[in-house]
Amino acid sequence: MKSDICKVFTDYPEYSTAHLLESLGNCENLNKGSLKKGFSASMTDFFSLFPTFTSLYSISTSSDLAAAIDEINNTGFDVKDFADFNQFLVDTIESFGKFLDLQYQNKFNFIENFQIGVMLY
Numbered sequence: 421m422k423s424d425i426c427k428v429f430t431d432y433p434e435y436s437t438a439h440l441l442e443s444l445g446n447c448e449n450l451n452k453g454s455l456k457k458g459f460s461a462s463m464t465d466f467f468s469l470f471p472t473f474t475s476l477y478s479i480s481t482s483s484d485l486a487a488a489i490d491e492i493n494n495t496g497f498d499v500k501d502f503a504d505f506n507q508f509l510v511d512t513i514e515s516f517g518k519f520l521d522l523q524y525q526n527k528f529n530f531i532e533n534f535q536i537g538v539m540l541y
Contacts, residue, residue, distance in 0.1 A: 422461070424458070425447070426447035426455055426456060429441070429515065435515050436518075439507070440512065450505045472497055
């Protein structure tokens with residue numbers, strides 16, 4: 421949770437989703453490298469970016485929305501990078517779920533085999 425997410429998924433690809441593995445090459449560059457600070461810090465960085473988008477919620481026409489997004493882009497905020505960062509975090513959470521599922525299955529198999537062994541003894 422506090423180590424470099426990019427390195428974790430590079431070292432343990434078996435727990436990664438296919439989409440995450442495809443985007444792993446860009447991992448260190450997303451959101452100015454915040455993923456290297458760990459998952460907790462990355463989530464904090466992610467939620468700190470939300471105020472940038474609060475003005476977009478009240479826009480009702482697509483042309484005004486496009487103009488507002490262009491204005492945000494002109495301030496140096498990279499909307500595409502934010503979207504890629506968001507997707508990487510979603511994939512990370514899915515990969516955590518995959519890891520936990522595998523760990524629970526391994527534990528269940530161990531307990532089941534232990535119980536069979538005790539019954540046969």
